[in-house]
Amino acid sequence: MSLVGAYVALSKPLVAAFPVLLLAWLRFGIAALAMPHWLKRGADEPPMTARTRWLVFLESFLGNFLFSICMLYGVSLTSAVSAGVIMASIPAVVAVASWLFLRERITVRIGLAIACAALGIGLLALSPAHAPASPDAASSSSMPWLGNLLVFCAVLCETAYAVIGKSLTGRLGPKRIASLINLWGFVLSTPFGIWFALSFDFGAVHGGIWALLAVYALAASIWTVWLWMTGLRHVPAAQAGVFAVMLPVSAALVGVLVLGENLSSPQLLAFAIALVGVVLATWPGRRT
Numbered sequence: 001m002s003l004v005g006a007y008v009a010l011s012k013p014l015v016a017a018f019p020v021l022l023l024a025w026l027r028f029g030i031a032a033l034a035m036p037h038w039l040k041r042g043a044d045e046p047p048m049t050a051r052t053r054w055l056v057f058l059e060s061f062l063g064n065f066l067f068s069i070c071m072l073y074g075v076s077l078t079s080a081v082s083a084g085v086i087m088a089s090i091p092a093v094v095a096v097a098s099w100l101f102l103r104e105r106i107t108v109r110i111g112l113a114i115a116c117a118a119l120g121i122g123l124l125a126l127s128p129a130h131a132p133a134s135p136d137a138a139s140s141s142s143m144p145w146l147g148n149l150l151v152f153c154a155v156l157c158e159t160a161y162a163v164i165g166k167s168l169t170g171r172l173g174p175k176r177i178a179s180l181i182n183l184w185g186f187v188l189s190t191p192f193g194i195w196f197a198l199s200f201d202f203g204a205v206h207g208g209i210w211a212l213l214a215v216y217a218l219a220a221s222i223w224t225v226w227l228w229m230t231g232l233r234h235v236p237a238a239q240a241g242v243f244a245v246m247l248p249v250s251a252a253l254v255g256v257l258v259l260g261e262n263l264s265s266p267q268l269l270a271f272a273i274a275l276v277g278v279v280l281a282t283w284p285g286r287r288t
Contacts, residue, residue: 003224005250007216009080017209020072025193028186031221038179052171060184063161070154077147080255081267084248086151088274089117093159109280116277123270166232174229182221
C-alpha cells in the first residue's frame with residue numbers, strides 16, 4: 001500500500017511527459033519483459049477453469065487497466081495530496097461493496113467511517129484549487145473536480161481488485177496472478193499505445209523520466225501485485241484492509257516532500273477526517 005501511494009503521486013511527472021494511454025501501454029510492456037517466467041503454472045496449482053479465466057480478465061480490466069487510466073488521468077488534473085485524500089475512502093468503499101455483493105452487515109462504526117470518507121471528499125471539493133505544478137499543467141488545473149472524480153473511479157476499480165483478488169489467491173499463485181493480469185493489461189492497451197506511439201517524439205523525453213517510468217512499471221505491475229496477493233493468501237481481507245491507511249499517507253507525503261506541493265488547511269482537515277474514517281473502518285473489533 002505504501003508503494004501504491006508512492007507511485008500514484010510519482011505518476012504526476014509521467015503524465016506530463018507521456019499521453020496517458022501511451023504511458024499505460026509502456027508500463028504494461030516494460031513489466032511484461034521483466035516477468036515472462038512467472039506465467040508458468042506452478043506444480044501445486046490446478047488447471048484454470050473458465051470461471052478463473054474470467055476472474056483474471058476482470059481483475060486486469062477493472063483493477064489494472066481501468067484503474068491505471070482513471071488514476072493517471074485523475075492525477076494529471078488534481079494534486080497528489082488530493083488523490084491521497086480520495087484514496088483514503090478505499091476501506092469504506094470496500095465495506096459498501098461487501099454489503100452489496102457479499103451481504104455483509106454494515107455496523108455503526110463502518111457507517112461512521114463511510115460518513116468520514118464522504119465528509120473528507122466533500123471538504124476537498126470545497127477547498128481552493130491547487131496551484132499547477134508546471135506551466136504545461138495550467139490548462140488542466142481549472143478542472144480539479146474532474147481529476148478528483150476520476151481518482152474516485154480509480155477507488156472503485158481498486159475495490160473490485162481487492163474483492164476479486166481474494167478469490168483468485170485460492171486458485172493461483174501470486175506470481176502467476178501478477179503476470180497474467182499484466183499481460184491482459186498489455187493486450188487491452190496495445191491498440192491505444194500504438195496509435196499514440198506513432199506520433200510521439202520519444203527523443204524529447206529525458207533520461208530521468210525514463211528511469212522513473214521503469215520504476216513505476218515495476219512497482220505498479222510486479223512488486224505491489226506480488227506483495228498484495230502474497231499477503232492475501234495468509235491474511236484475512238478485513239485485516240489486510242488495515243494497511244490501506246499507508247496508501248493515502250505515502251501519496252500525500254510524496255506530493256509534499258518530493259513534488260513540492262502545498263498542503264492547505266482545508267486539505268489537511270480533509271486528510272485528517274479521511275484517516276479517521278480509515279481507522280474506524282479497519283480497527284479490529286473485540287474478540288468474543
